[in-house]
Amino acid sequence: xxxxxxxxxxxxxxxxxxxxxxxxxxxxxxxxxxxxxxxxxxxxxxxxxxxxxxxxxxxxxxxxxxxxxxxxxxxxxxxxxxxxxxxxxxxxxxxxxxxxxxxxxxxxxxxxxxxxxxxxxxxxxxxxxxxxxxxxxxxxxxxxxxxxxxxxxxxxxxxxxxxxxxxxxxxxxxxxxxxxxxxxxxxxxxxxxxxxxxxxxxxxxxxxxxxxxxxxxx
Amino acid sequence: xxxxxxxxxxxxxxxxxxxxxxxxxxxxxxxxxxxxxxxxxxxxxxxxxxxxxxxxxxxxxxxxxxxxxxxxxxxxxxxxxxxxxxxxxxxxxxxxxxxxxxxxxxxxxxxxxxxxxxxxxxxxxxxxxxxxxxxxxxxxxxxxxxxxxxxxxxxxxxxxxxxxxxxxxxxxxxxxxxxxxxxxxxxxxxxxxxxxxxxxxxxxxxxxxxxxxxxxxxxxxxxxxxxxxxxxxxxxxxxxxxxxxxxxxxxxxxxxxxxxxxxxxxxxxxxxxxxxxxxxxxxxx
Amino acid sequence: xxxxxxxxxxxxxxxxxxxxxxxxxxxxxxxxxxxxxxxxxxxxxxxxxxxxxxxxxxxxxxxxxxxxxxxxxxxxxxxxxxxxxxxxxxxxxxxxxxxxxxxxxxxxxxxxxxxxxxxxxxxxxxxxxxxxxxxxxxxxxxxxxxxxxxxxxxxxxxxxxxxxxxxxxxxxxxxxxxxxxxxxxxxxxxxxxxxxxxxxxxxxxxxxxxxxxxxxxxxxxxxxxxxxxxxxxxxxxxxxxxxxxxxxxxxxxxxxxxxxxxxxxxxxxxxxxxxxxx
Numbered sequence: 001x002x003x004x005x006x007x008x009x010x011x012x013x014x015x016x017x018x019x020x021x022x023x024x025x026x027x028x029x030x031x032x033x034x035x036x037x038x039x040x041x042x043x044x045x046x047x048x049x050x051x052x053x054x055x056x057x058x059x060x061x062x063x064x065x066x067x068x069x070x071x072x073x074x075x076x077x078x079x080x081x082x083x084x085x086x087x088x089x090x091x092x093x094x095x096x097x098x099x100x101x102x103x104x105x106x107x108x109x110x111x112x113x114x115x116x117x118x119x120x121x122x123x124x125x126x127x128x129x130x131x132x133x134x135x136x137x138x139x140x141x142x143x144x145x146x147x148x149x150x151x152x153x154x155x156x157x158x159x160x161x162x163x164x165x166x167x168x169x170x171x172x173x174x175x176x177x178x179x180x181x182x183x184x185x186x187x188x189x190x191x192x193x194x195x196x197x198x199x200x201x202x203x204x205x206x207x208x209x210x211x212x213x214x215x216x217x218x
Numbered sequence: 219x220x221x222x223x224x225x226x227x228x229x230x231x232x233x234x235x236x237x238x239x240x241x242x243x244x245x246x247x248x249x250x251x252x253x254x255x256x257x258x259x260x261x262x263x264x265x266x267x268x269x270x271x272x273x274x275x276x277x278x279x280x281x282x283x284x285x286x287x288x289x290x291x292x293x294x295x296x297x298x299x300x301x302x303x304x305x306x307x308x309x310x311x312x313x314x315x316x317x318x319x320x321x322x323x324x325x326x327x328x329x330x331x332x333x334x335x336x337x338x339x340x341x342x343x344x345x346x347x348x349x350x351x352x353x354x355x356x357x358x359x360x361x362x363x364x365x366x367x368x369x370x371x372x373x374x375x376x377x378x379x380x381x382x383x384x385x386x387x388x389x390x391x392x393x394x395x396x397x398x399x400x401x402x403x404x405x406x407x408x409x410x411x412x413x414x415x416x417x418x419x420x421x422x423x424x425x426x427x428x429x430x431x432x433x434x435x436x437x438x439x440x441x442x443x444x445x446x447x448x449x450x451x452x453x454x455x456x457x458x459x460x461x462x463x464x465x466x467x468x469x470x471x472x473x474x475x476x477x478x479x480x481x482x483x484x485x486x487x488x489x490x491x492x493x494x495x496x497x498x499x500x501x502x503x
Numbered sequence: 504x505x506x507x508x509x510x511x512x513x514x515x516x517x518x519x520x521x522x523x524x525x526x527x528x529x530x531x532x533x534x535x536x537x538x539x540x541x542x543x544x545x546x547x548x549x550x551x552x553x554x555x556x557x558x559x560x561x562x563x564x565x566x567x568x569x570x571x572x573x574x575x576x577x578x579x580x581x582x583x584x585x586x587x588x589x590x591x592x593x594x595x596x597x598x599x600x601x602x603x604x605x606x607x608x609x610x611x612x613x614x615x616x617x618x619x620x621x622x623x624x625x626x627x628x629x630x631x632x633x634x635x636x637x638x639x640x641x642x643x644x645x646x647x648x649x650x651x652x653x654x655x656x657x658x659x660x661x662x663x664x665x666x667x668x669x670x671x672x673x674x675x676x677x678x679x680x681x682x683x684x685x686x687x688x689x690x691x692x693x694x695x696x697x698x699x700x701x702x703x704x705x706x707x708x709x710x711x712x713x714x715x716x717x718x719x720x721x722x723x724x725x726x727x728x729x730x731x732x733x734x735x736x737x738x739x740x741x742x743x744x745x746x747x748x749x750x751x752x753x754x755x756x757x758x759x760x761x762x763x764x765x766x767x768x769x770x771x772x773x774x775x776x777x778x779x780x781x
Contacts (some may be wrong), residue, residue, distance in 0.1 A: 029635065029730075031718075034464070038557055041721075057730055059636055059718045062464025064471065074635045086467045142355040147440070148273040149465035157274075164272075170355055170451050171440035173461045176744025183745065184346070185355060200745070227680045231591035237584045238654060239608030241647045245615065245623045252626060304522035312516060313523070321527065323770045328530050330701075330762045332708030334739045335755055339533060341742075368529055375526070399508045401515040422614070429616025431711045432739065456618045460711060463622075478622050482615070489614040493607060 031059035032066015032079035034174045035152065035193050039098070040079060063151050067092070081151035081193075101194035102156050103203040105179070109186040112136040114205040117160065123189060126166030131187065143169040144181050144190035156191050249482055253475035260469075265476060271442045273462070273470040280477055282444045286452035287428055287484075289445055290362045290438065294427040297367025299420050302374030306416075309375070310382040311404050322379060329372035337436030340365040345437060354449030357439035362452065365437050366430055370423035377422060381415020382408060414495045421492040425485055431456040455481045534759060541756025544749050550757070554721055558737060559747045563754055565723045569731035570761070572724070573717060574706040576642030577649060582699060584646075585653030586688075592654075593661040594683055613651035620648050621715035629716060636730040641717025648712060649702035656701065660694020661687055693772045700769030704762050710735045734758045 030040050037060050044056035061069070063080035067089045070078030078092070085094060104120055106112060112135055115123075122128040124143055132138045145165055146153035152175065157163050172178045175192040182190045183200035197203050257265055260278060268279025305325070309318050340361050349356030385408050393403040409416070439451025440461060453461070459474050459481075466474050552562030588605070596602050624644030634640040664687050672682040688695075710733075718730030719740065732740075734754050741751035 031636075041557060055725070057718075057720045057722060059720060059730060060464070061718075064463075064465045064467045067467065068630075072630055073633070074629060088467055140353075147461045147465065148271070149462050149467070149470055151465070154274065167443050168441045168451060170357055171442070171453065171461065173435070173440075173464070174744060176746065180341075180743065180745040181357070184341070185349065188355070224678055224680055228591075228595055231587050231595055234584050234587040235591040235605055238588060238612050238650055239605055241650065242608045242612045242615075244627065245612075245619065245647075248623050248626050248631075249619060252622075301522050301526055304519050305526045308516075308519035308523040312519060321523070323766075324530065325526065327763065327766055328533075330704040330708060330766050331533065332710065332735045332738070332758060332762070334708075334710050334735055334742070335533070335537060335759065338738075338742045338751075338755070339536060343536070371526055371529075399512040401512040402508055405515070425614045429614070429618070431616065431618040436743065456616055459618050459622065463715075475622065478619055482619055485614050485616060485619075486611060489611045490607075492614075493610050 026053065027055040027057065028077065029057045029059065029069075029075040030077045030079055031061050031069045031075035033063045033081040033151065034060045034176075035081045035100070035196075036079045036098070062149075064149065082154065102152060102159070102191050103194045103197055104189065104191050104206060105182050105197065105201045105203050106189050107182060107186040108200070108202045110136060110202065112204060113202075114208060116207055120206065121160050121163055124160070124163055124165055124169070126168075139187045142185055142188035144178055144185075144188050145169045145171055146178065146191075147171050147173050152191070152193060246482065249475060249478050253472065253477070253479035256469070256472035256476040257479065260473070260476075265473075266480070269444065271458075273466070273473065276469065278469070278473040278476075280455065280458070280473075280480065282442050283453055283455045283458050283477070284480070285444045286359070286438075287454040287456075289359055290366060290434065290452065290454055291424055291427045293359065293363025293448070294366035294370055295420065295424060297364055298370040298374055298423060298427075301367070302371045302419070302423070303378055303416060305371070306375045306378035306382060306419075307404060307409070310379045311400070311408065322376065325375050326372050328368070329376075333369065333430060333433040334436070336365050336369055337433035340433065340437035348449070352449055354447075355439055355451055357437055357451055358449050359438065359445045359452045360448040362434050362438035362454075363448070365433055366427045369430065369433065370426050373423045373426055374419045377419035378412070378416050381412040381419070384415065385411040418492050418495040421488055421495060425488045425492070428454075428488070429456060429481070429485060431460050435460055455484075534763075537752065537755045537759050541752035541754075541759075544753030545756055549753055553723075554750075557746055558721065558741050558750055560750075563734065563737060563750070563757065565721055566732050566734045566737040566754070567757075568723055569717070569736075570707055570734045570758075572638060573641050573645060573713065573731065573733055574703045576638055576727070577645035577706050578699060578702060580643065580646040581650045581653055581702065585650050585698070586657050586695060588654045589657035589661055590683055590688075593658050594679065594687065609651045609654050612647070613655070617648065617709055617711040620644055621712040623647075624712060624716035635728065636716065636718025636720070638717060638724055638727045638729060638731055641713055641731070642727070644712050644716045645706045645709065648709070649705055652702045652705065653695075653698045656698025657691065657695045660691035660698075663694065664690045693775060697769045697773040700765050700772070704765045704769070707733070707758070707762055707765070708735055709733075710739050714739075734761075 037058060040058045044058050048054060048056055059075065063082055066078035066080045067086065069075035070092055071088060104115065112131060115134060119128065119134050123141055128134060128141065130138060130140055143166060170181060172181050175196045178190040178192045179196060179201055182188045265278060265280060266284065267281050269281050270277040270279045271282065309321055344361050344364060345356035348354065348358060348361055389407050389411055390403050393407045434454050435457045438454065438457065440453040440457055441451040442453050443450060445452050455477055459477050463474055549562045550567060551564050553564050555561035592602055592605065624640055628634045628640035628643050629636060668686050668690065669682055672686045713733055713736055719732045719736055720730035721732055724731045734757060738751055738754040738758060741747055741754060
């Protein structure tokens, strides 16, 4: 588990625009962060059962899309998972709705269970290139990372400090695809939102700290 | 036709006929207006020729992506063009008409299978094979080339068949009458006569390969990297746009639109070459 | 030294035959791979139930709606535009500079990558015109995308109508427009239908442009201003995010069957058209 970290912000457009839709049915669109999308979908469902004449639509798109669409009015609520909000978000009201942790994950076939922060940094920097250097099998390490601009990636880099991702790291554009890539390749290592860990991958301890919900809140 | 006279009809048709060209101009206008200012601000040389792509520190060099697009496309050609042209020659010159009638539409079906399905098969079947037998991460330039090579097969085959069938029968008969075998006739007479059509099919396949997005994102691994070997992971121009668009803001977003501008220009050049090649074919007929 | 032409003949035919067989095997493999894993999931309930937990469980009903409605919307716009363009090109003008420009524009439009259509649709329809992620934005974007296919196939079909038909019509005193309406278009119809079918196939399979313009909402849309998700997008999300590989295969199988069906229909109409002409 990687310390506790990053913030899921929700941006409310000052003076919410409501687009009328058909006969008196109010419609609200949420757009943005893919990390937050599953939770937003569930919240929307609950909200709609309580308020049957409100229609809530949840869109993905990413944090930047969330901010842009809230600014432009394409969505009434933008979702972003970022540690710090960019310039564009100045005109919006933001509310922190959730906190999340980032876990380092490998394939369950991998023997390595524990890494130090320095080892993680060196793996993602490209200084450590073989699993045997950190106590695993003699196989090359495949590093999997998020794309530039991703909230998860910038949080990850902020926490690790002094990291320049190695050039040949595989890049995937969502938590789910990181999980799939790591699950499919026994030699790979990646990082993702702690809420999305499942049985296909293994989260490893960082400096002997395990990744649990309690640790994130603490 | 009482409401509008003949002249009126002609005018209406003329206006609708401009829909395609005006859509094209509109697309160009919007992509360029979002992307060109960035290119001027950042410098075309820096943008096109620098190796460093790190939007967080303000580095926007797309040279690795350009090279990757070139490699992926060339690789797809190496896989797809010989297979496609061989298939086209076999079907049009050697197979019985019944086989041709069944096989040609079946191969054209390949074109209708959604690209995400190709990508998925690349991830599930091809990438593990490459990883376990050749090494590397599996999601690689090689995987991209093979999947794209398969994807362009229908384009290459069907256009090549059309141009081979367009070669007059008398050419072949003349050659056979001189005692040539059917293969000698094919490669010395028929293929030469159908050359420009075959070239056009390859260029159109090239356009499809360079423009493909989803399948490449799925199989190529997306590292910003000039590949040293076929087993390295690469990121194409299209993948760069689709991967990072959702989280991009400010300069980063403009840089992605600028990537779109470069892609647009490359496709336009390829199309112009292809349409000249096709026109040559038609002129010969 | 010259190799005996008999051997080169034999060698060449062997290579050509095996290349063709290889190509066909790839196609068969792709279709069987998906169908083998997808067909067990397929069933009436899979098609008619709503998805649960982002598609992890349940069916694909809303995406079925999306997959029907988006192409229909796109074709409603592109078909009239495309046919009238082709009528203009084939019946109303000789080869001039304008027709050359129109033809070049059409060819270029046909070659533009879908991601560029996606960017354009996002900036123009979603943001500038304020349509949001909606059936409207997605349908209009797809319409622009399939327009060249319809123009091309319709023009070819119209040109294939024998000139004698037109001459008979003119000699009976019909105007040009009457001739087009009553003689040319009915005879070109099967070819035009083929173009429409090909376009439906392309819009069913499209993902990049659709995600950027129609969004990916899993709810059943109630108006054209609502976002929707097509089966291709649903498959992409299920497979990529690893939400449920079972449902992903099921969606892909449905998608492939739908696409095969549309293409067979196109091929059948084209075939009848050719049979009728000769």
